[in-house]
Amino acid sequence: MAFVLTLAFIQGCAAVISKMINYRCTKYLGTNNGSLVNYVVATVLSFILLVVSSRFHVDLYSFGKAPWYLYLGGTFGIVAFLISMVTLNRLNVMASTILLLAGQLTAGIVFDSLVFHNISARKLLGILLVAAGVVWDGRLTQKHKQQ
């Protein structure tokens, strides 16, 4: 359990560095091409890793056996990306960060209770405390920037 928690924390750190790299890509290539680079490199690299890790015997049957709707993940990702491009210029960064977080957590709680069945009152309280901490910190740092 401690291992998974640490991994989740590291993933958050990696997400920030990844965002900074992606941002610099978009400075060179524009917003769309800069994001496309990420997808193209990741597709090629995943394919190589898939082939090598399966020792050149990719189980194509398992791809067909997976329910079709599980493949919608990439679609949701692109929808989120396009929305964030449209809204980012119209909302301030803090507002959009908090709204994204609220959307993630609300949907997350719904999925957890419907799909994974692992939500409890204490967990819910903890999630609310984390959200409150993020909002509070956001207001502090924003006030600091305005001064």
Add this chain to the structure above:
Amino acid sequence: MYALLTLFAGGCQAAMASLNSMLRNHVGMFGMSLMVHLIGGLLLILYMKLYAKEKIHLTGMPWYLYSAGFFGIFLVVVSSYCINTLGVSVFTCIGIAGQMVISAVIDHFGWFSVPRVPFDKKRVPCFLLILLGLVLINLA
């Protein structure tokens, strides 16, 4: 209106994360990463060609910026793995804590040539509140 859209985008991200973690159980981590990035990439190309009418060009950056793709794989593989045990909402909370800590560290030391912003001690109670929330979640 834009606020609602952004809220919806957050929901999409959570949906993506849970779908990816379920897909991983069928096709393995690299198979999942391949399908997610392939489908996402094709949709983005479609959008650029049909709607934005934009030319595709991917060259002309310093070589190390191409590591974006490596991070892309790392993020989907690790998040799908963690979500299988933690669930989406708890995973999101811990991920956010990680994001805030590393952002504060990067700003404080001015890493990656970002402008230096020393850590404001007033932010300590916010971090403690988040920590308390995380402890509560993990005791549950």
